Amino acid sequence: MQLTNRSKVVSNKVQTAMEQLYLPGILKGMLITGSHLFKRRATVKYPEETRPVAAVYRGWHVLKRDENGAERCTACGLCAVACPAEAITMESAERKKGEEGLYREEKYAKVYEINMLRCIFCGLCEEACPKEAIFLTDRLVDTEYEREDFVYGKSKLTEKVDKRIDVSKRQTLEVAEFKKLPGLKHNEMWDSKKIDKGHKH
């Protein structure tokens, strides 16, 4: 299939005397490269400038806290089930007395890890979450030297109390409505198969 009309049919025809001189060809080539002197630079000077990203860009995850600063996650494991790359692991724990300010509900995630090397940033965890606890933000994942460092624990995922992350773009009513649709794949999975029925990590 012809995608563009820029393709050229190659032939082995003998060069004319003018072509054998090469000079016109060379000059033509130099004009082409020279004309690029006056074209727009494609470079984005990264730390100072960043490329504009879409509002719904899916990057580094965040574990949200509620208005009081308590973690929303209840370690239900739905995100881990929904994850096609099996990047999420968690360990739950029971909330003790006096920890009400830290965790919203009686059960919370003691360990919550996402392997950023496995994660494909599809956002299914976000869709699966019934507690509005996990979101994908537009932050880029850091570079690291070791593979182990790419397994992000709660320290890197949970948002700081004094430094909230705005995910209002992802919490719109439409999204909430969308999540309630019965026909969605992960909801289906939750309905038909039981969670404890052989979904290992």
Place this chain on the structure above:
Amino acid sequence: MLAFIIYKLIICVAVFGLSLAVAAYSTLWERKLSALLQDRVGPDRAGPFGLLQPLADGGKMFFKEEIIPNVSNKFLFILGPSLVMLTALMTGAVIPWAKDAYVGGKLYSMQITDINIGILYLFGVVSVGVYGIMIGGWASNNKYALLGSMRASSQMISYEIAMGIAVIALIITSGGTLSLREIVEQQDAGFANIVWQPLGFIIFFVCALAETNRAPFDLPECEAELVGGYHTEYSSMKLGLFLFAEYINMFISSAVMAAFYFGGYNFPFAQELYDAMGLADGSKWIAIIGFGAYFTKIFLFISVFMWIRWTLPRFRYDQLMNLGWRILLPLSLLNLAITVVVEFFRGHITF
């Protein structure tokens, strides 16, 4: 006597430093220009506009690990890059940088030495430069290095011939002098030599590209076939010397081209400008303006060198030899014949 020696020393050091500085900043300009030609920005992190980049590169070169192959001849291995650098720096000695100027009441020549065989000196030094590459490639005890050095030296020897014949035609137009200063001085009134020697200039330019091992003639260091060419086994500052010498050679050959064909420190209506400014002969300002004009030309030539490098693909080895022997050599002979006829009718030659 002592004053003379000091003056010579100062001018030697000045030319030496100038060559090194220009070469260092040529590396930056090469990277910048290649970036501009490819819609990129180029190095801009070290200092404002990346102006400290050459220092960073040099520092990196110095602190890299020095590897000398165990089986190679150590002395020759070190001699190779040193020789290349030495000959590259030696060529700057005969180039007239500016007009003579009075400094402190004495007339000083802005040239290390004005020998009457300047052009021959250039050719001699360049032909000795081949040894550095050959010795370096051989002492590496590596077949790629050896092949690269063979290619480099055969390329340099082949293109020297066409270059020499093109220069002979130039010498005829400038009245049979071999001194660079006289050639430059002759172009201050009428036209620059390029008017009389357009073909000669093109031949010289192509040969200069080949002599400095610049693209599209950079197959001595052709990474695709030869790993790295004659400097495959070199590391650290010894590699730096090889790379640096290439830039010095580029600078010097640009300077020579500007002197031969574009009037060196002369420029159109120079005399009128000096008269309008009320500058007498031998004024410091004439020297400085002339030096600026010369440097503008050199800068343009260096930029064209780089522009060509980032435009054209590399020649194949047989194409290179074909171009040198079957096209450039006959062309330069033709140029010589035409020059003789033209000069005869201009009345510059009599039999």
Place this chain on the structure above:
Amino acid sequence: MINGISINYYLLLSAVLFIIGAVGVMARRNSIIIFMCIELMLNAVNLLLVAFSTLHNDASGQVFVFFIMAVAAAEVAVGLAILSMIYRNVKTIDTDILSNLKN
């Protein structure tokens, strides 16, 4: 006297260089080295020619040197071509082996 140097010294120097070349021709087996020694002998003669040309203030000596250089260049080109041809056929350029005309 040339610049305060007697012509005798030049005679002696070129004689010594010539002898070095001659001894090299006799004592080495590698034909390329022998070739190089011949070049050395030619240069000894060249030196003397230039010395005498300067001494007598006559350019002919230098012109001779010029011709000798041309001849030497031609000689080396042909000679090395022959040597490389021999090497290609016999795989050696050792004069003691090449002296057998049998093979």
Place this chain on the structure above:
Amino acid sequence: MLLGYTITQWLFGILSFLSIMFGLMVVFSRNPVNSVLYLVLTFFCIAGHYLLLNAQFLAVVHIVVYAGAIMVLFLFVIMLMDLNHDNEPQKTWISKIIAGIAGGMLLCVLVGSLKGSEQLGISQYGSSQIGMVKNLGKVLFSEFLFPFEIASILLLAALVGSIMIGKKEIK
């Protein structure tokens, strides 16, 4: 004046010493590549002598032709033949000694015959200009024009000849 000798005399002495040393190294070094490099150094010393003799043009041409072309050709051939080993076969000691003696005798004969050369007519010489390009060119293209042309034909013949000899036979 240093130790009673002029600078020229010092230069002559040093250059002579170096050229003889390098000449000896050409003969005695085991590795052909080293031999070539020593010969190049010898040629540089001889070029220095030419400069002392006011033959500037010849000095530069000497470097361009010998160091720049001929010796590169030697290096080429040696590198391509892969002869750069230190263990090439040597002549027997007897033949080496004989070569030395023969050379020594030749030297004796030469020195003996040159001994009387002080009687040669010696013209005092100022700063001669015959070595300059202009003068040399005039002589070359008037008096020696015919040999010059012959030399060019010789070079052409050598060019064709070496290509013909060196070319691989096409079967």
